[in-house]
Amino acid sequence: MSPTGQNPGQPPSQLASQDAPAHTAPAHTAPPARALPGHGEAHRHVLVAIVLNKPGVLNRVASLMRARNFNIETLAVSHTDQPEVSRMTITLRGDDVLVEQAAKQLYRLIDVLKVQDVTGDPIVEHEIALVKVRADERNRGEVLTIAEMYKAKVVDMAAESLIVQATGTEAEVDALISLLRGFGIKELVRSGTVVMSRGAGSIEEATKR
Amino acid sequence: MGTRDDDSDRSRKSVGASAPAGGSAPAAGPAPEGSRRRIDHMPGAGSARADAINAGRHEMLTDTLRKQILSLAERGVKRPRIGADAVCEALLAQGVDVFFGFPGGVLLPLYDVLGDYPELRHILVRHEQGAAHAADGYARACGKVGVCLGTSGPGATNLVTGIGNAMLDSIPMVAITGNVVSSLLGKDAFQEIDITGITLPCTKHNYLVSDPNEIPRVFAEAFHIAATGRPGPVHIDITKDALMGACTAEHPTTLDLPGFKPKFEGHFRQIKLAAGEIARAERPVILAGHGILISDATAELLELAEKAQIPVVHTLLGIGAMDERHPLSLGFVGMHGWKHANKVIQSADLLIALGMRFDDRVTGHVPTFAPYARIIHVDIDPAEIGKNVAVEIPIVGDVKRVLRALLPQIQAVAPEQRAAYLGQIAEWRAESEKTPWHGSGAWRNGQLSADFVVAAIGEASGHDATIVADVGQNQMWTARYAGFRRPNSHISSGGLGTMGYGLPAAMGAAVGRPDKETWAIVGDGGLQMTAQELMTLVQDNIPVKVALLDNRKLGMIRQWQELVYSGNYHSSNLLGPDWLKLAEAYGVAGFRASTPEEVEIAIAAARAVNGPALVHFEIAEQQNVFPMMPAGKGLSDLLEEQFEEPKQ
Numbered sequence: 001m002s003p004t005g006q007n008p009g010q011p012p013s014q015l016a017s018q019d020a021p022a023h024t025a026p027a028h029t030a031p032p033a034r035a036l037p038g039h040g041e042a043h044r045h046v047l048v049a050i051v052l053n054k055p056g057v058l059n060r061v062a063s064l065m066r067a068r069n070f071n072i073e074t075l076a077v078s079h080t081d082q083p084e085v086s087r088m089t090i091t092l093r094g095d096d097v098l099v100e101q102a103a104k105q106l107y108r109l110i111d112v113l114k115v116q117d118v119t120g121d122p123i124v125e126h127e128i129a130l131v132k133v134r135a136d137e138r139n140r141g142e143v144l145t146i147a148e149m150y151k152a153k154v155v156d157m158a159a160e161s162l163i164v165q166a167t168g169t170e171a172e173v174d175a176l177i178s179l180l181r182g183f184g185i186k187e188l189v190r191s192g193t194v195v196m197s198r199g200a201g202s203i204e205e206a207t208k209r
Numbered sequence: 210m211g212t213r214d215d216d217s218d219r220s221r222k223s224v225g226a227s228a229p230a231g232g233s234a235p236a237a238g239p240a241p242e243g244s245r246r247r248i249d250h251m252p253g254a255g256s257a258r259a260d261a262i263n264a265g266r267h268e269m270l271t272d273t274l275r276k277q278i279l280s281l282a283e284r285g286v287k288r289p290r291i292g293a294d295a296v297c298e299a300l301l302a303q304g305v306d307v308f309f310g311f312p313g314g315v316l317l318p319l320y321d322v323l324g325d326y327p328e329l330r331h332i333l334v335r336h337e338q339g340a341a342h343a344a345d346g347y348a349r350a351c352g353k354v355g356v357c358l359g360t361s362g363p364g365a366t367n368l369v370t371g372i373g374n375a376m377l378d379s380i381p382m383v384a385i386t387g388n389v390v391s392s393l394l395g396k397d398a399f400q401e402i403d404i405t406g407i408t409l410p411c412t413k414h415n416y417l418v419s420d421p422n423e424i425p426r427v428f429a430e431a432f433h434i435a436a437t438g439r440p441g442p443v444h445i446d447i448t449k450d451a452l453m454g455a456c457t458a459e460h461p462t463t464l465d466l467p468g469f470k471p472k473f474e475g476h477f478r479q480i481k482l483a484a485g486e487i488a489r490a491e492r493p494v495i496l497a498g499h500g501i502l503i504s505d506a507t508a509e510l511l512e513l514a515e516k517a518q519i520p521v522v523h524t525l526l527g528i529g530a531m532d533e534r535h536p537l538s539l540g541f542v543g544m545h546g547w548k549h550a551n552k553v554i555q556s557a558d559l560l561i562a563l564g565m566r567f568d569d570r571v572t573g574h575v576p577t578f579a580p581y582a583r584i585i586h587v588d589i590d591p592a593e594i595g596k597n598v599a600v601e602i603p604i605v606g607d608v609k610r611v612l613r614a615l616l617p618q619i620q621a622v623a624p625e626q627r628a629a630y631l632g633q634i635a636e637w638r639a640e641s642e643k644t645p646w647h648g649s650g651a652w653r654n655g656q657l658s659a660d661f662v663v664a665a666i667g668e669a670s671g672h673d674a675t676i677v678a679d680v681g682q683n684q685m686w687t688a689r690y691a692g693f694r695r696p697n698s699h700i701s702s703g704g705l706g707t708m709g710y711g712l713p714a715a716m717g718a719a720v721g722r723p724d725k726e727t728w729a730i731v732g733d734g735g736l737q738m739t740a741q742e743l744m745t746l747v748q749d750n751i752p753v754k755v756a757l758l759d760n761r762k763l764g765m766i767r768q769w770q771e772l773v774y775s776g777n778y779h780s781s782n783l784l785g786p787d788w789l790k791l792a793e794a795y796g797v798a799g800f801r802a803s804t805p806e807e808v809e810i811a812i813a814a815a816r817a818v819n820g821p822a823l824v825h826f827e828i829a830e831q832q833n834v835f836p837m838m839p840a841g842k843g844l845s846d847l848l849e850e851q852f853e854e855p856k857q
Contacts (some may be wrong), residue, residue: 033576035599052468055417060409067410097595104592110434111415113468 040095341371347713377704438471445520500564679711709738
């Protein structure tokens with residue numbers, strides 16, 4: 001039987017099917033509803049996809065996620081040390097079953113070599129953000145202090161603005177941006193999360209030829 | 210091939226059964242002649258052709274031998290080898306003997322060399338959609354990869370419906386399109402469209418080739434991908450300059466596809482768990498899908514069903530996986546499936562789903578689907594596991610190999626041990642089958658009834674013909690009443706539900722299985738979408754018999770408007786041409802039947818024609834398909850007809 005056994009919004013009368021055989025289910029007991037996959041509690045997942053570096057592979061991945069109704073939050077694509085292989089880091093929200101389904105659908109693509117859900121694994125996770133903040137001589141010091149607290153760098157400075165370069169997890173960058181918002185953000189760009197597993201193991205290992 | 214032939218075929222195959230796939234194909238011995246009904250007016254009738262087809266099918270499934278290719282010099286052709294030659298050679302290397310296409314500007318270099326390859330039969334269709342459906346019907350009928358061809362721009366977009374149809378039904382197909390010369394790509398050139406962008410979400414894989422030396426590799430990969438694992442369509446887009454350019458590349462003998470490794474063997478632990486579940490189950494049922502036919506696992510299915518005395522129900526595309534006359538074969542399930550089959554699913558304590566994907570037309574409302582059952586789900590595509598329905602025992606693998614591994618672990622069950630269960634099913638079945646819509650006799654409100662016509666076609670053709678349905682009421686009547694006894698004898702557009710599929714798919718099926726009689730059972734709506742292919746039947750003398758169930762309505766639309774939209778019949782009345790005049794205009798023999806007496810005569814007359822024929826059945830305008838599962842409801846909520854006793 002389905003794992004959750006939850007049955008919201010189902011009238012009991014409908015469940016007491018007349019087809020039910022007497023010895024498996026007396027008429028007064030209703031079977032629990034079968035769970036719909038992918039409808040559990042959604043939380044953030046990080047997927048790493050190792051793909052062949054071929055024309056259109058990004059399009060294939062993006063098109064698949066759109067067509068199957070998975071909502072990508074961030075997507076970072078880059079080369080790896082192997083010229084024929086690229087690496088994508090995808091963050092998306094969903095329950096475990098939904099994200100597993102997304103990974104399995106990605107596997108169906110011929111150009112996808114490996115997909116791994118690294119959520120909850122020991123990983124190093126970073127993204128980079130460039131934030132152009134409104135700041136002049138009166139409040140520039142405050143911005144610099146905040147940036148320093150978050151180990152961010154100021155990489156450009158003009159009379160009325162400066163650019164803060166922040167790195168960290170998505171949550172850390174979010175926190176810094178929310179503090180900077182008070183000064184007025186003129187421009188913001190984020191790279192999307194990239195991750196790497198801690199320790200000697202390599203996600204790319206299996207794809208090396 | 211009749212049932213008895215199937216049995217002998219099975220015993221032959223089981224000799225080589227334990228050999229791992231990839232080994233040599235077992236030599237097919239001569240099939241016994243005695244039991245086969247010979248259809249003398251069919252070209253190619255006889256066992257040699259049938260065995261050749263089976264050998265080809267086996268080759269495709271085990272992906273082994275590449276054919277020897279004659280070079281241009283060996284053909285006595287004095288000109289340099291170009292990309293178009295590589296295309297023809299690649300098709301021959303893959304065992305292609307026929308393909309369906311329509312030329313166009315950028316394909317002319319290919320058509321310019323086709324004459325040098327007389328082994329390749331090109332069938333000129335009237336519309337590219339017909340080419341795609343024909344390739345699809347061909348693949349379903351004989352198991353080989355179907356090939357279709359269209360030019361750039363509109364030719365390519367016209368193929369898309371057929372490609373999508375093949376995608377949803379897992380049909381091995383290679384669709385080839387031409388494209389503008391590569392220097393014009395992206396310049397909005399004449400007849401240019403981003404066709405690889407369009408086919409990307411509806412193919413298993415696609416390619417854009419602009420280098421003639423890529424052609425051999427791409428074709429070898431495309432055929433491998435299309436036919437291996439879960440089959441599907443692969444699209445190859447070739448620029449005109451790649452077709453015209455000099456080609457020196459050899460055809461590869463090995464493939465480098467690191468991202469394509471289908472898993473064929475089921476996990477032994479999961480199989481052991483499944484065997485345990487089957488041993489414990491008191492009310493097990495097998496739900497057999499299209500995968501049984503694709504992986505040629507009908508013998509294993511039968512063995513499992515008989516050994517453990519488990520009744521078998523089918524999905525729409527699983528029809529034919531088991532002879533419908535077998536006492537354990539209960540018919541198909543789902544929205545318009547047999548009521549008793551749906552009841553068995555709803556009361557089962559174990560559902561063994563083999564090679565199917567829990568389509569919403571099968572499950573209905575998922576929370577109430579098979580409410581008492583634990584589920585074993587065998588499918589070769591891991592993405593199908595847990596996609597629509599959460600299952601207890603998933604097994605990823607080729608269903609034939611999984612069943613082979615499972616069978617020795619199954620304890621034999623005597624029929625008496627399941628007497629109560631099977632008895633109850635028999636009771637349900639008797640009740641379900643005696644209800645008036647089944648074989649309701651000829652007349653219904655004074656007119657011809659569709660179920661009578663469909664049953665008569667099945668009967669007249671000895672239940673051995675390939676019967677191709679269109680989409681709509683005619684499809685459900687065909688599935689319910691024609692009576693299917695042979696694998697791949699029932700062909701139907703299941704996933705995409707493509708109206709207009711029937712006639713062109715039957716064309717392909719007839720070419721794929723020339724030893725079998727082929728019927729297209731179509732409605733007047735669907736036939737008006739692709740009727741132009743009647744001319745192809747004539748030009749290429751393809752002996753498809755078209756049974757037109759004409760109710761002057763879009764029947765399924767009308768049924769929904771009657772039952773769900775309170776009789777608001779908007780746009781479901783459909784004018785049609787004078788069908789006999791149309792048939793005559795095309796040069797197709799035409800017959801009409803409006804009474805039950807005429808049905809048998811018209812069918813016999815059509816069967817006697819040496820070539821294509823059309824029978825115009827004027828059926829009741831308001832006949833519905835029952836039972837019917839309303840949208841959003843479950844398998845226990847079937848609508849049934851409010852039947853009035855027929856007036857004497």
